Amino acid sequence: MRVATSQLEPGCLLTKDVMGQTNRPIVSKNTTLQPLHIDVLKKFSIDTVEVSNRRSDGSLFIVSETTEKEEPDQDLRSEEPVLPFFESYLAAVQEYKKWFTSWQGGSPVNISTIRKVMVPLLERAVDSAGHEVFSLHHYTSSKNYIYHHSVAMGLLSSYVASKMGYNYGEWIQVGLAGLLADSGMAKISERITWKEAPLTEREYEMVKSHPTYSYRNVEKISSLSNHAKVAILQHHERLDGTGYPLGVSEDKIHPFSQIIAVCDMYHAMTSERMYRRKQSPYKVLEEILQEQFGRYDHKVISALVKEMTSYSTGTKIRLSDHREAEVIFVEKTNPTRPLVQIIEDGQFLPLKEQLDLHIEEVYE
Template identity: 45%
Template sequence: MIVNVEELKAGSILAEDIYMRTNRPIITAKTVLAEEHIKILKAFLVEKIPVQNTQIDGTKMNQSNTSIHNKGEKGIKSDFIDLFLHTVQLYKKEFISWQSGLSVNIANIRNILLPLLEQLKDGSTEIFSLYHLSNKKEYIYQHSIAVAIISALIAQKLNYNYRDTIQVALAGCLSDAGMAKIEQRLLHKTEPLTEEEFNEVKKHTRYSLEMIPEHTLLKNETRLAIFQHHERIDGSGYPMGNVDTKIHVFAKIIAVADTFHAMTSERLYRKKHSPFRVIEQMHQDHFGKFDLTILQALSNAITQFTTGSKVRLSNGEKAEVLFIEGNVSTRPLVKIIENEMILDLEKNRHLFIDEILEY
């Protein structure tokens, strides 16, 4: 829908790139608009912009001062983003209830997740654009839902049946349930945690296991995965420091999904990063910590672009994918659309793909 800039509120989500006599957008699609973005739009005398139907807090846009955008929204599909943001708000209510001392209702969590999992059946790839929606204040709630669906997607890529895929998603969603027992000051701290504070936060894996009851909808392996999701196959993780063979495969999946979303997301003390750059970092900087088969499954899911796909590079330029080398799929040969320059991203390591614009 089209919204008057004068009526914009922080938290609206931009549906299309905004250009002002420039080859590069002044603000890119999927940006969660803050007050500074609105000031930029006003400074450029932009009168109206296209936004998603739902704001970052899950509320619907007030249509009294808007008109329907008939061209169709670009970027994240509106039905998917609406569903994701709505699911986050449902989970947030559950989390707040845990903070007040109520027990975890497994059936509620399962029912919250199922609609999103149904979207994955259609091969939805929009989940790799969710990092654009990362919001400092809502991070802890967004993270749990994102980890659930990323874990489920990995399970699908590993050819898990639907029942086990649901179990992996439940484990991913509930892996941080124990954060409800952590002091809120630490959850919303704007600077990196001290060693003492981090040790306190690490207790959330035990709290999660204590909070989550045995249930017919939850396998014992799923509860174990919730407890183990911060273990690493080289023994460097917590809470037990287990190595490869002592870590359940569900936990290994969640470990990859959890780290991936955390590294892509905007945090209270860290900016968001491109999923393509994060995948490279996980392969290189975290080598030996994650199961390579699982990490490759996630990598394959992300790099589903093909020859002819349109992408945006980290310098803001749009490019067309010309050739993909199998073992460096995040760094294909591309052609810059503006000047038709051919660029090998493998040889130009200072650049990387920021996002896929068109398959």
């Protein structure tokens, strides 16, 4: 029978797969629903599901007209996650879309709601997601770019901050700052936000005001640290003073801002956007290494490159010419261009000598 998600109770038995935006079900048929399953269904905005008229223990399930009580926060770090990481990520993107729409209507940032959704996901990104955080661009479409970009920027920023040695409280704040850094885009005209052609100079000047709007959104939130608030304001500042909105440089830019800046650029360049094609993550890394020193903190870039090129001997990859290969040897001085062996014909290929080729994808 079909019932509203708000009427579900722990113990209900699902009789049909609940599908999301991918080919994999959000929750599979024959699952005995627990509070976390029900919470996930709500996060995905699933209105109704098919369940048995009997619970998994055989007792009769009588649909209640009352809505269920809100479940208390759960510490997902101590539990086995029910959903794959990327499904939880997609659920968070849907939540962010709702928040962004409410900000466009003038609603304030509700940090407690945001923390409830994002803190467990930030923890998973750092604790167990591994290289999955560098693959989030695969789920980004130009039409939903800003929602995906904000959530991914938060996850990437937390992950990189943790690898740089920041403690739990610090990388949580970095992640929340990354998530909210573009919240000020809600104050920018939708005509500009979703424009499918390059922005005019005047339009770009309007977009450059979004860090200030983002800062105003959060400046009175006591549970967000001052470090995070400054990071939100400064995430488009550059070490050489060419950034915005203040044009500050070097030691006047907060370290949190510099982490978000690098993660912002990485995800933007690897994602499909309205008027720019996505690029290979490893090509982007090379561009960052070759062209961006002087504008971005080299410690952040080094941490990002180290984590992304931590593939070992035997790792399977796909090259930009679509050939598949296996990593044979990685040089510390050229981490994005290892020696590889083509799987089809056994040919050894030193990528550092094949500048017309680059790694397109790493298979986990």
